[in-house]
Amino acid sequence: xxxxxxxxxxxxxxxxxxxxxxxxxxxxxxxxxxxxxxxxxxxxxxxxxxxxxxxxxxxxxxxxxxxxxxxxxxxxxxxxxxxxxxxxxxxxxxxxxxxxxxxxxxxxxxxxxxxxxxxxxxxxxxxxxxxxxxxxxxxxxxxxxxxxxxxxxxxxxxxxxxxxxxxxxxxxxxxxxxxxxxxxxxxxxxxxxxxxxxxxxxxxxxxxxxxxxxxxxxxxxxxxxxxxxxxxxxxxxxxxxxxxxxxxxxxxxxxxxxxxxxxxxxxxxxxxxxxxxxxxxxxxxxxxxxxxxxxxxxxxxxxxxxxxxxxxxxxxxxxxxxxxxxxxxxxxxxxxxx
Amino acid sequence: xxxxxxxxxxxxxxxxxxxxxxxxxxxxxxxxxxxxxxxxxxxxxxxxxxxxxxxxxxxxxxxxxxxxxxxxxxxxxxxxxxxxxxxxxxxxxxxxxxxxxxxxxxxxxxxxxxxxxxxxxxxxxxxxxxxxxxxxxxxxxxxxxxxxxxxxxxxxxxxxxxxxxxxxxxxxxxxxxxxxxxxxxxxxxxxxxxxxxxxxxxxxxxxxxxxxxxxxxxxxxxxxxxxxxxxxxxxxxxxxxxxxxxxxxxxxxxxxxxxxxxxxxxxxxxxxxxxxxxxxxxxxxxxxxxxxxxxxxxxxxxxxxxxxxxxxxxxxxxxxxxxxxxxxxxxxxxxxxxxxxxxxxxxxxxxxxxxxxxxxxxxxxxxxxxxxxxxxxxxxxxxxxxxxxxxxxxxxxxxxxxxxxxxxxxxxxxxxxxxxxxxxxxxxxxxxxxxxxxxxxxxxxxxxxxxxxxxxxxxxxxxxxxxxxxxxxxxxxxxxxx
Numbered sequence: 001x002x003x004x005x006x007x008x009x010x011x012x013x014x015x016x017x018x019x020x021x022x023x024x025x026x027x028x029x030x031x032x033x034x035x036x037x038x039x040x041x042x043x044x045x046x047x048x049x050x051x052x053x054x055x056x057x058x059x060x061x062x063x064x065x066x067x068x069x070x071x072x073x074x075x076x077x078x079x080x081x082x083x084x085x086x087x088x089x090x091x092x093x094x095x096x097x098x099x100x101x102x103x104x105x106x107x108x109x110x111x112x113x114x115x116x117x118x119x120x121x122x123x124x125x126x127x128x129x130x131x132x133x134x135x136x137x138x139x140x141x142x143x144x145x146x147x148x149x150x151x152x153x154x155x156x157x158x159x160x161x162x163x164x165x166x167x168x169x170x171x172x173x174x175x176x177x178x179x180x181x182x183x184x185x186x187x188x189x190x191x192x193x194x195x196x197x198x199x200x201x202x203x204x205x206x207x208x209x210x211x212x213x214x215x216x217x218x219x220x221x222x223x224x225x226x227x228x229x230x231x232x233x234x235x236x237x238x239x240x241x242x243x244x245x246x247x248x249x250x251x252x253x254x255x256x257x258x259x260x261x262x263x264x265x266x267x268x269x270x271x272x273x274x275x276x277x278x279x280x281x282x283x284x285x286x287x288x289x290x291x292x293x294x295x296x297x298x299x300x301x302x303x304x305x306x307x308x309x310x311x312x313x314x315x316x317x318x319x320x321x322x323x324x325x326x327x328x329x330x331x332x333x334x335x336x337x338x
Numbered sequence: 339x340x341x342x343x344x345x346x347x348x349x350x351x352x353x354x355x356x357x358x359x360x361x362x363x364x365x366x367x368x369x370x371x372x373x374x375x376x377x378x379x380x381x382x383x384x385x386x387x388x389x390x391x392x393x394x395x396x397x398x399x400x401x402x403x404x405x406x407x408x409x410x411x412x413x414x415x416x417x418x419x420x421x422x423x424x425x426x427x428x429x430x431x432x433x434x435x436x437x438x439x440x441x442x443x444x445x446x447x448x449x450x451x452x453x454x455x456x457x458x459x460x461x462x463x464x465x466x467x468x469x470x471x472x473x474x475x476x477x478x479x480x481x482x483x484x485x486x487x488x489x490x491x492x493x494x495x496x497x498x499x500x501x502x503x504x505x506x507x508x509x510x511x512x513x514x515x516x517x518x519x520x521x522x523x524x525x526x527x528x529x530x531x532x533x534x535x536x537x538x539x540x541x542x543x544x545x546x547x548x549x550x551x552x553x554x555x556x557x558x559x560x561x562x563x564x565x566x567x568x569x570x571x572x573x574x575x576x577x578x579x580x581x582x583x584x585x586x587x588x589x590x591x592x593x594x595x596x597x598x599x600x601x602x603x604x605x606x607x608x609x610x611x612x613x614x615x616x617x618x619x620x621x622x623x624x625x626x627x628x629x630x631x632x633x634x635x636x637x638x639x640x641x642x643x644x645x646x647x648x649x650x651x652x653x654x655x656x657x658x659x660x661x662x663x664x665x666x667x668x669x670x671x672x673x674x675x676x677x678x679x680x681x682x683x684x685x686x687x688x689x690x691x692x693x694x695x696x697x698x699x700x701x702x703x704x705x706x707x708x709x710x711x712x713x714x715x716x717x718x719x720x721x722x723x724x725x726x727x728x729x730x731x732x733x734x735x736x737x738x739x740x741x742x743x744x745x746x747x748x749x750x751x752x753x754x755x756x757x758x759x760x761x762x763x764x765x766x767x768x769x770x771x772x773x774x775x776x777x778x779x780x781x782x783x784x785x786x787x788x789x790x791x792x793x794x795x796x797x798x799x800x801x802x803x804x805x806x807x808x809x810x811x812x813x814x815x816x817x818x819x820x
Contacts, residue, residue: 086758101752118412120750139752166539167554168386 067222068152068180069214076132079260080155083133084163089260092252092294092301093135093208096236099292099301100207100312101139104234107287107314108203111232119144124202127226129181130209134160134174138167140205141174148201154178185222203232210237210275211268220282229319233284236292236312240269243308256296272307276315284315386540387415388755389745390553392523392566394420396439396497397717397734398559399504399517403452404742406508406515410750416515417551418508419543421522427502430461436585436693437497438612438620440599440728444820445735446493449500457503458495464613465490469599470682471801473786474654475794477663478801479681482815491815492728494599494612494620522546526556526569531711541712541756555756556713557741559734562703564719570710576703576722579783581607582630583700583725584623587691588645593617600684601726602649603786608726609648611684618691621645622725630697641695642687649684659794666799674806700724702780704773708765712756714741721772727779729818733772736820740767771820 082089109120116122122144128137131149133156141147141164151157157178164170177184204223213219223233238244245266252258270278276286291307294300389405391398402418405411441449441463449455467490472479484491508517527542540552558566567574590596593616601610607624614620623633623645633641703722708715717734744760753760785797804810 097753098751105750105752117409118414118749138754142749142752142754166386 066180066182067213067215067219069212072212073152075262076153077155080133080153080159083135083156083159090133090135091299092258093132095294095299096207096292096301097136097139099303100136100205100234100236101143103236103290103312103314104140104203104205104232105143107232107234111230116144121145125200127184127201127204129204129206129223130212131160131176132156134163134176136205136207137174137176138164138170141170145173145203147174149174149176150179150181150184151176152178152180181222181226182218185225200228201226201231202228203234205234207234207236210235210270211264213268216270216275216278217282220279220284224283224317227317229317231317233279233315233317234312235275235315236310237275238264238269238310239308240266240271240274241308244269244310247309252294252296258294258296272311272313275313279313279315283318285318286313286315288314384542384550384552385415386552386554387417388553389414389416389555389557390541390543390551391416391418391557391559392543393558393560393564393717393719394418394422394501394517394519395559395561395717396500396504396731397738398557399501399508400448400452400454400735401557401559401716401738401741402515402517403454403504403507403511404448404738405745406511407452408742408746408749410746413514414749414755417553418515418517419521419523419545420517420519422519424517424519425498425501425505427461427498430499433692434587434614434618434620435496435498436587436620436691436696438494438585438614438622439497439500439731440612441493441495441500441735442729442732442819443490443492444739445732448735448739449503452504453507454500454503457506458499461499461503463493463495463499464615465493465597466599466613467491467597469601470684471601472603472681473794473798473801474602474604474648474652475789476655476659476798477667477681478798478805480801480805480811482811484815492599492819494614496614518545521549523565526566528570528710529712553756554712554754555745558713558715558719559717560719562701562718562722564715566713567705567715567719570713572710572715573706574703575706576701578699578701579624579724580626581624581700581724582627582697584621584625584630584633584695584697586621586641586695587614587693588619588621588642588687589689589691590617590619591686591688594685596685598682598684599728600649604648605654605787605789608786609645610726611649611687612728619685619687621690623648624700624724624726627699634695634697638690642689645687650686654789656791658791659798662795663798663802666802670802670806702776704776708768709758709761711758714761714764716741720768721776723776723779724783726783727775727818729775729779732818732820733775736771737764737768740764775817 079089085091086094104126105120108124112124114123120143121140124145126140126145126147128134128140128147128149131137131151132153134149137147137149137160149157149160151160157176160176164174164176204227206219206223210216210219227233238248248259248264248269249266253261253263272289276289279286289307290312291304292310292312293302293304293306294310295302388411391402394402398420399418402416405414405416446455449458468481468483469491470479470481482491505517508515522545523543524546525544527544529539529541530537538552540554541556543551543553543556545551556566558564560566588611596613596616596619599610599612601608604625606626606629609623609625610621612620612622623630625633633644636644701722702724703718705715705720708720716737718730720737721733723730723733741764744764745755748755748757748760785793788794804814
């Protein structure tokens with residue numbers, strides 16, 4: 001069912017030879033003549049490396065300097081056409097806008113002084129990391145913010161641009177770029193003058209992204225570079241618990257097909273505590289963490305106190321002086337200096 | 339007859355409004371299908387509006403005003419298209435117009451929210467405190483009033499005054515709210531529900547003068563014969579009553595406080611006298627087509643006699659019914675001695691106003707779906723009722739309030755205004771409110787259309803019993819006031 005669709009997509013989009021139409025995504029190496037095996041091997045290598053880095057928790061930056069995981073890129077490339085089908089593979093993400101747009105909007109409004117009726121986020125610059133088809137960039141743009149959406153998958157960015165092109169309101173406010181976060185923030189190197197070649201954003205939104213990244217340290221550092229001091233970082237992702245494995249992987253992917261199979265890798269999930277530690281060691285102060293719950297029957301999300309499956313996190317970038325000095329959260333910030 | 343084929347459609351609508359969740363499964367969304375789509379890339383030349391409202395009657399213009407005044411929709415481009423000319427009323431005319439509506443407190447709240455109610459009270463409106471409804475075939479009657487006659491039950495306002503007041507408010511709106519008069523729509527082009535790369539995702543509206551406009555959301559407020567509804571192919575449960583309504587302005591024999599609305603159910607149809615001022619009232623007489631034509635041809639004196647006798651004579655009552663009625667009343671007063679009210683007679687009529695009497699046919703209609711992809715129906719375009727309960731325009735104003743609230747919330751969440759999620763919520767909420775009301779009105783009409791003894795006995799007893807239960811009456815009034 002899903003594999004057939006995928007097979008057709010692959011054939012249509014990439015012109016690859018499809019040797020067998022069946023098989024789960026995890027056995028992708030056997031599916032076509034393309035060097036899937038090599039890609040998978042590379043991915044496993046990166047996984048091991050980043051897992052090592054995290055496990056040791058020495059704060060030494062991992063050998064990988066990129067956040068991009070090429071296996072993930074390939075997977076999303078194949079789903080590019082499905083972004084704007086509200087009842088299709090990304091239905092749950094469309095529904096999540098009911099939670100994440102108010103989350104971003106209200107937290108940004110709290111920090112603002114002026115009120116603009118009709119355009120609550122007017123004057124703010126927001127970076128949407130891993131924007132995909134622009135599902136979250138568009139609502140934020142409609143609320144008045146100037147949004148830059150970036151995604152390493154070029155097809156997704158193309159779809160996003162096409163979708164926003166028809167709307168005169170969005171054409172001026174929402175723009176997209178097919179690049180990675182490191183490229184945008186300037187090679188991931190810390191810079192003494194952040195204004196040099198890097199545009200400063202009031203907020204960075206990384207929704208359902210960190211569970212697809214190869215290296216979170218680099219991600220946090222790059223976010224810090226592109227944000228103004230006092231700027232907000234919004235992350236929504238999944239927790240690494242037994243419950244999240246049961247519900248998000250087994251039930252959502254394999255049983256109910258709410259999410260395409262193979263979308264999530266449980267090893268990449270991160271708990272709020274770990275994420276908080278990671279962010280605070282990179283100069284952020286976590287303001288709030290809130291659990292989210294998906295109801296597959298109604299297809300709607302709701303807020304909950306339980307962060308065991310999905311959660312949303314809001315962190316604020318500390319001023320530069322506080323960051324370079326001794327970190328109050330205790331050690332491990334050798335990564336800030338090259 | 340044909341009612342049985344219509345029943346599944348009604349049940350379909352009922353079913354959907356009872357079980358619909360916020361996110362419908364794909365099947366139902368696809369069912370709402372498309373009629374045709376446009377595949378051109380010149381979208382940059384045609385102007386894209388956020389909302390286009392088709393139809394500038396009481397409900398359509400109230401919708402435009404309501405959207406324009408909402409703070410969350412500030413800056414959104416709203417356009418109202420009206421085929422007629424602009425209704426300006428610098429000075430209220432001395433003569434009353436024949437078409438009036440009963441505005442419920444809920445509708446008055448909406449109108450005061452858009453600033454039109456103040457204009458209306460300054461121009462001309464008549465509040466009434468009591469309503470007496472009684473049967474021609476028996477002694478049964480029911481009166482509705484608020485406690486101690488302190489509060490107003492509802493208001494009688496001429497339709498022209500409502501439109502003029504709202505038009506005045508529209509004139510004062512900022513430039514993002516526009517009105518185009520004398521613009522008749524000749525064609526609608528519907529978008530594909532699933533966004534395809536080359537096609538324009540907006541609704542395209544073509545006017546008679548060749549202009550084309552595009553809208554992210556089209557609101558159809560174009561009356562009971564809605565072109566929007568027909569072009570979408572929405573199945574509509576509708577039939578014509580074999581009745582027409584005759585309307586006129588009545589001059590009363592002597593000035594009176596005139597704060598009571600009177601309605602008497604004759605076997606041929608209800609006759610209602612609604613207060614306009616201390617000396618004038620409005621007549622709405624729903625009767626068979628044949629009788630209505632006859633009434634229009636009568637000279638003034640005979641017409642006035644016919645009205646007075648319709649309200650006053652007791653010729654339709656048989657002895658059986660009278661005795662039975664008396665028995666019921668006796669039994670009920672034994673259970674609830676304090677309830678019940680004395681029968682009053684309406685003021686007598688001396689003459690009619692200078693504007694000629696008119697008649698118009700009556701029917702009922704209900705669209706099984708109020709919404710489609712990027713389209714919503716409000717007012718008579720979605721539902722049409724018999725005037726006997728004075729609810730027609732109030733249901734429409736209820737639609738306006740509900741849709742405005744949902745669009746406001748959607749805009750505050752950065753949503754595309756034409757997205758189906760909140761349109762579905764609107765449909766569910768309004769169908770849940772409108773369908774019971776419409777069914778009740780239709781049942782009443784049928785029940786009172788006969789003078790067969792069993793029906794008369796049933797409704798006599800029902801009316802008397804309801805009259806004796808103040809809590810039930812309060813519930814009815816509350817539901818009708820929304």
